Amino acid sequence: MLNGIPLYWYLIVAAAMFCIGLYGALARTNAIAVLMGVELMLNAVNINLLAFWRYLTPESPAGLAFAAFVFIVAAAEAAVGLALIISVYRNMNSIDPEKLDLMKL
Amino acid sequence: MTVAQIVFILLTIVGLGAAFLVVTTRNLFHAALYLIASFFAVSGFYVLLEAGFFAAVQFLVYIGAISILFIFATMLTRTVRGMVPRNSQWQAALFIAVVLFVAMVVMFSPISFSLPTRSDRTFGGVDWQFAEVLGKPGVLRSVPDSSILDFGRALSDLNQYGIALLLSGVLLLIGMIGAIWVARERKPREILAERARMAAEEASEAARQSVGTKIPDVVVAHDSHH
Structure with missing residues (x-):
């Protein structure tokens, strides 16, 4: 399956996806779009984990276990984050992160 | 070029193109659909990496559950159309992302290994940068047939990841209760x-x-x- 694909191809693709997600998380004006950027970053991290597992330690289940826990935490994060966004929308009729400044002094 | 390389490049185009559209499109609903396309490409990468279990989990969890959550949240907040695509600090964000990307590419690519400061080509005892690309396929070990079995045993073994697995179950339960409580409808x-x-x-x-x-x-x- 891996004929001719060096490890750093995966690392560069994951780096690109991470940076696109970072830009989305920093530059969007909608909290749901920010959360989409965070999901892209988590996906990039998972590609890296599984690529390192495949190329360096394919005999050990440690890399798979790491990736599984990233999946679990990402699922919990998405559920809680979207619930927070819906609650904020109900209270303030807006989900622009720049307008959510109630906790600012 | 081998078949695997062609598949890899196609997956890269789909995945990164969709990811780029996720962070630039005006329509939030379209962004959710592009996000699904990006998840598909990532799942293809898992198949290429011979992690079939995680390709299936990517389908079920990300494409099946999380993207549906995103679509529901998009519909429940009625901000689908006319969203301003970027805020006032987007130039700084773009600068940070590009600098980080360039730094990571320089760090990962084989070019940096010819620099005088980086003479170590091995990491973890494996010549990982040049495994496969310079015609040394012997470096790359194959995945054992019992890989998923070992993974399941490690997850259920209390001396390895058993405690972490139990704790992640608690985390998911707390996350679910918290989500219901935070998003509950108040009279x-x-x-x-x-x-x-x-x-x-x-x-x-x-x-x-x-x-x-x-x-x-x-x-x-x-x-x-x-």
Whole structure:
């Protein structure tokens, strides 16, 4: 399956996806779009984990276990984050992160 | 070029193109659909990496569950159309992302390994940069057939990842309860009572500050059902 694909191809693709997600998380004006950027970053991290597992330690289940826990935490994060966004929308009729400044002094 | 390389490049085009559209499109619903396309490409990468279990999990968890959550949240907040695509600090964000990407590419690519400061080509005892690309396929070990079996045993073994697995179950339960509690629908009466109480507190605070004497707290009429 891996004929001719060096490890750093995966690392560069994951780096690109991470940076696109970072830009989305920093530059969007909608909290749901920010959360989409965070999901892209988590996906990039998972590609890296599984690529390192495949190329360096394919005999050990440690890399798979790491990736599984990233999946679990990402699922919990998405559920809680979207619930927070819906609650904020109900209270303030807006989900622009720049307008959510109630906790600012 | 091998078949695997062609598949890899196609997956890269789909995945990164969709990811780029996720962060640039004006329509939030379209962004959710592009996000699904990007998840598909990532799942293809898992197949290429011979992690079939995680390709299946990517389908079920990300494409099946998380993207549906995103679509529901998009519909429930009615901000689909006319979204401003970027905020006032987008240039700084773009600068940070590009600098980080360039730094990571320089770090990962074989070019940096010919620099005088980076003479170590091995990492973890494996010549990982040049495994496969310079025609040394012997470096790359194959995945054992019992890989998923070992993974399951490691997850259920309390001496390895058993505790972490139990704790992640607790995390998911707490996350679910918390999500339900945070996003619960509150009765209009409750919200009105809370707003009245907040307004009364603000008024009494303002009066205290302007007069300088303590006045009795305002009793709120709606407070009886608490």
